[in-house]
Amino acid sequence: MAELPAARITAAQPFSSTGVDYWGPILLKPPHRRAAPTKAYVAVFVCFATKAVHIELVSDLSTAKFIEALRRFVSRRGLCNEIYSDNGRNFVGAANELRQIVRSKDHQQTIARDCAENGNRWHFNPPRASHFGGLWEAAIASAQKHFVRVLGTHTLAYDSMETLLAQIECCLNSRPLVPLSDESTDLEVLTPGHFLTGAALKAVPDIDVTDIPFNRLRQWQQIQKMFQQLWKRWHLEYLSTLQSRSKWCNPPVPIRKNQLVVIKDENSPPMSWPIGRIIELHPGDDGTTRVVTLQTPTGRYTRPVSKICLLPISSAAEKLNSTPTHCKHVNM
Structure with a gap:
């Protein structure tokens, strides 16, 4: 295994070096009852340094839709210096169009000088080398596996799906990483949310509806039930990754006071x-x-x-x- 690239350990700000990939398709509820469900996809942006996650809902895999998702992402998280992705056609097309915009004489006068000089550097993985993108593949696996199980055969409207994905994004960015200090009175932990908002992310208090059948819940309560079910599955799986289970022939993990x-x-x-x-x-x-x-x-x-x-x-x-x-x- 090679050493970590510099983008993984140094960053001027969150999402300055970002990996992006898709998962899907997922089915959305049509606007009319007689219409067929429509397909959509989920774009996942992962910060290389902080492991923070940003999720965008995309209606199709075209280059134009990805550029729209990229503009929404940049508007909320800031301009990226480097973007890493695989060799998908939509990613290649987006990189070519952005490069033409930055280098075009017609747009250089309107685009800020720093953006023209320090445009996005796009890095593509070698063909058939999905393991080169293990960072964002792991983020996708964390959310997609439980999302598919919780969603099941249910279909949500576009705005309801955006709400659910935003809550999943907040859930992933709330996971504890390391202690903030070694002080015995300090019980705060560092999370990806600290790099985005300066504090740990919190959820709006809500009642537990996991045991109530879907047909007895309102639409917004159904979304909360899916989110609560996903939370119970995902957070236990994440905690299991923090527990090191060594074989009996190896010494146990040392446990000390003040940890x-x-x-x-x-x-x-x-x-x-x-x-x-x-x-x-x-x-x-x-x-x-x-x-x-x-x-x-x-x-x-x-x-x-x-x-x-x-x-x-x-x-x-x-x-x-x-x-x-x-x-x-x-x-x-």
Whole structure:
């Protein structure tokens, strides 16, 4: 595996280096009952440095529609210095049209000088090399898999689908990354939303409608039910990626006091990540810690280590990156 490119570790601002890809098609509710459902696609923009996600709904795969989605994205997130994508025809066409606009003599006088001189640099992956775009492919997999399962055979109108995708985008950008500090009294974590708004993203409080049948809910409640079902699936899957499960022949992941953790709670509402800091360890007879006491904003709780997820920190990273202890062969 090659080293990370410079765009992955240095960025002047969020989305200055961006990867983009599509998923779909998805079916939208037609304007008339007798009309057939219409197809649409979802464009996913991923920031290389902060892993923030931006989602746009696109009506088709034409170059013109992608340029419209790109303009909406730039209007909200800022101009990109570098854009990475695969060799899709719509991406190639968009890159050619933007290059012609920037270099055209008719438009150079109206476009700002910095945009003309520092136009978007578009990078294409080699043909049939989807693994070169693993960053945005992982973001698509995070949302698409559960989105398809939750949506099922239901069809939504265009504006309802935009609402659902915007909530999914906010959900992905609320995930905890690393602790903000090592202070014992600080229970804040860094999220992609901090780079976009300066603070953690929150959801509007809503009642839990996951157990209510669809035919008893209004249209906006049906959207919330889909979002709540997706949240319950996705956030548990994301927390499982934070839990390092080593084999018995390897030493366990070190658990120390003052570490910041995410508490695994299946009933947590959307956009809520219960955070706690380890204040006491309860090791067993073999010296391995399986139970800890946590300090949370609402009090102290005792939880097994299977219900907490350690956030990456420098000391833990050094232990995890060290050479693992190999199993000894035992003659039976």
